[in-house]
Amino acid sequence: MGTKLSKFIQTWVPQIDTILENDIQRDADQQRLAESMSYSVNAGGKRLRPLLTLATLQTVGHPIDHVILKVACALELMHSYSLIHDDLPAMDNDDLRRGKPTNHVKYGAGMATLAGDGLQTLAFQWLVDNNLNSIKQAELTLALSKAAGPHGMVSGQADDIQFEGTRLSLKGLQKLDRNKTGALIRYAVEAGLIIAATPKSDRKLLLQFAELFGSAFQIYDDILDVVGDEKAIGKPVHQDNGKNTYPNLLGLDQSYSVLSQTVARAKQVLYDAQQLSGIDTSLLVDFCSYFKIKDEK
C-alpha cells in the first residue's frame, strides 16, 4: 500500500469509526434495534466506501469537515444494511461475517430484518440532517436512491437470487455485478463530486474510474472465495458454488487476467484525468493496491 493511502486511512478511519459508533445509538430510540444496527456497522469493516468519497474530495481539492464526514458515513450504513439482509436465512443464509456471527444469528431474523431496514432509512436521513446546501442534499439523495434501489443494488441482488443455479452469460454477470456491487462504489465517488460541486462535464473520468474499480472489486471478491483463507477474510470460503461468479464462469486464471486488465484500465483512466485536469490522482491510484494480483502474491 502506498504511504499516501496509509496516512489517509490513519487520518480518517478513526473519525469514521467514531461517528458510526456514536451517532447510530443517538438516532435509534429502541435499544435492541440500536444495538443490532450498531453491531453490524461496527463489526470491523474497512470503511472502503466512505474512504472513497473522502479520497475523491481530496483529489478534487475540496476540504473535509464533520458534516461531510457524516454524509460519507451514510454510505457505510447503506452498505451494512445490504450485508445484513444478504446474510438472512431467506437470502444467502450465512452465519459468519468478518469473523463474527451474522446479525440474525445474534439478534434473530426479525430484528435483523428491521436493523437492515432502519440502516437504509438512516442512510437517507444522514444525507439531509445537516446544514449542507439543499441542492446538494437533494442531489445526493437522488444519486444514492438510484444506486441502492431497484435500478441498482437491489436489482443486482434480485438477479443474484433469481439466477442462482442458472449460468449467466459474461454480459449477464457483468450487469449483475454492476448493480449488486458497482452501483454503491460508483456512488461513493459521485458523492464526493456532488459535495465538491464538480461540474458534470468534469465528473466523467472519475466516475469511469469508479465503475472500473467496482468491477475489479467484485471480480476480486469472487476470486477470494476460491483462493482465500477463511481466517484472513473473516467469512467462510467456497460458498459460491452454483452462484454466478467469475471463477465459475471463466475459471480462476482467466478471472485473474480480467481483474488485472480491469485494474490497469482503472489506473489509466486516473492518469488521463490527471493529464486532462491537472488534479493529483495518486491517492486514488493507491486504492488499486487493494487488489493482490496473482503474480504479485
Place this chain on the structure above:
Amino acid sequence: MGTKLSKFIQTWVPQIDTILENDIQRDADQQRLAESMSYSVNAGGKRLRPLLTLATLQTVGHPIDHVILKVACALELMHSYSLIHDDLPAMDNDDLRRGKPTNHVKYGAGMATLAGDGLQTLAFQWLVDNNLNSIKQAELTLALSKAAGPHGMVSGQADDIQFEGTRLSLKGLQKLDRNKTGALIRYAVEAGLIIAATPKSDRKLLLQFAELFGSAFQIYDDILDVVGDEKAIGKPVHQDNGKNTYPNLLGLDQSYSVLSQTVARAKQVLYDAQQLSGIDTSLLVDFCSYFKIKDEK
C-alpha cells in the same frame, strides 16, 4: 362517508393507482423484482396515506399537479414495504393480506425481502426525482426518514416483536403505536404542509390532528382484529393474541371508548384550526368517518 370525501376519493384514487401501476415497473430494471414490488403496492390498498397528503394540500389551498401526486405516492411505497416485511416468516408470518397471498407466499421470502428493500429506496427516489424546489425535496426527505426510520416506524416494529408476549403499560403501547403506525400518518399530513410551504407556526394544529388520527387508526385496527370479519377486512382476524393491542390491554368496551374520545379530539382540533386560520377543514373531518364507532354500527 361525506359527499365531499367520496368525490375527493373518486377524483384522486384513479390517478394514484395509475402512477403506482406504471411507474414502479419503469423504475425497476429486474423483471421479477418489479413484479413483486408492484404486486403488493397494487393489491387493493385504500391509498389512505397519499389521500391524506392531498387532502392537506386542498385544505391549505395549494394546487395539486402530477409532480405532487407522485410525491404523495412515495408514501404508499413506504407503507407497502413495511407491510411486506411485517408479513415475512421472520416477522408476523402472515399468509394473507387484503384477501390475497402475501408477497413471500407468492415470490418467496428472499424476493419479498428485496421487494420491500427496493420499495423503501424508491420512496426516497420519488421525493427528489422531480422538478420540485430542492429546499422542499430535502425537507421531505428528512421528514420521511425520521418518520419511517429508527426514530419512527422501524422503532415501533422493533418494540412490537421484542415485547410480544410481554404486557406493556398503556404508555408503552401508546409509544409503540405512535412509532409503528402514527409516524407515517403524521408524515402524510406533514408532506402536504411541506409542499405547500406552510409556515412552521401554522402547522401545529394540523399535525396534532394527524397524530390523533394515527392513534385512532391503530386502536381501530386492533379492534377490527377482534370484531372484524376476515372476508371484509381481507386478512385473518384473531391474530393478535399475545400482542400488545388495545383490546388485550383494556378490553373491547374500553378500547371503543378510547377510540371514540380520540376521534372526538381529532375533530375538535380541526374545528380549532378552522376557527384560527379560516381554512375549511371539513374534508379532513370527513376522513374521521373511516372509524365506525360501536354504537353507530
